[in-house]
Amino acid sequence: MRKKLVLPYLLLIVLILSACSGGFKEEHNYKIEPFEFTNQHNAKVSLDDMKGKVWLAQFIFTVCTSACPPMMSNMADLDKQLIDEGVEDYKIVSFSIDPTVDTPELLQEYLDLYDVQDQSKWEMLTGYSQEKITDFAAKSFKTLVADIPDSDQVMHATYFSLVNKKGEVVKTYNGMVDVPFDQIVKDMKALSKEGA
Template sequence: MQYRFITILFTIVLFSCQSQEKELPFYNTPDFTPIFLNNEKDIDRKITHEINDFSFLDQHNQQITQKDIEGKIHVANFIFTSCGSICPVMTNHMKIIDQEFSDDQEVAILSYSVTPWIDNVEVLQEYTEKQQIQSKNWHFLTGDKSEIYQLARQSYFAEEDLGFTKDSTDFLHTEHVILVDADKRIRGIYNGTIKLDMRQLAKDIEALKAEKKKNIFG
């Protein structure tokens, strides 16, 4: 009788945990239409968009490429150090993610400068020191303007469909924060000026980590 009760209790707890697992959508297009799939074959066949290859320098003068996020969940946003409006708020709110995942080798943060002709390595280093950012997983990136803008708009859909057709002569300024899974597929979009959104982002990162573990171990 006691064994049966324990078995029933375990089943209830297991079902409860499973029911609380969050399934994150995939995003294939710049209008961010959510696509919900949980079959690996369907995902491989239907989800064709992923973040393109890149190569930029971070605040430590280290070259950061797609190889550095291979197999990692990463978060991307677009800022510039001389911004006096939304960027300081976004950087401050991103610290919520940094504090939670600073020692987590499965998670990376990429903050791309949209004024790379101003934000060279030295400027980014000064900025991160002023912001007291010391995490090895948070990279502030600079490089060729057209490459950053193309990656932002064509890969990350940084300005949604409104920015998809713009070229590098149109200034990029967005509050969007993008969540990308370990296979470089977009899984979430958030408003970096809203603290509540960043807390939701932290939860969604945990959901992706659980999804990744489930895919590995079955």
């Protein structure tokens, strides 16, 4: 009789303990090097400006014919879900990987193509050389950016990177297909509460 009573009690304790340890778990910890780039409003945006905020980063360009349109659409959908879930203090940062073409004005026009509810959350960044963004992507995000010879296309990864309040990349997600929207929202909620 005693064993029958002990088993449900132990299961309850296990459930409580697992719920307590269900916080955010980082996959990696890449420190982002300091930057100061130009956004779609011709304003300077630096890493210091982003400190204290949780943000999602992606690498895109406006004449992209393959990965970028679905990535932008998925990021806009994700932005809607974050708003619906009451997540407030976050940013979405898109680094142009074709900075000679992507002026601030063109990046604003590109953003306008997507159904973004609150554009104030978005930083569409440019204002650097091709070499700089290639180097920055490799060092800070451990991701590839490479020109394709004799083409107006640029090779790049198709994932979203989650950055914590200290300016460290802590997790990545597929940004093009099978995007884990619920997990990203959950992770951003958890990170937003850290140190709040």
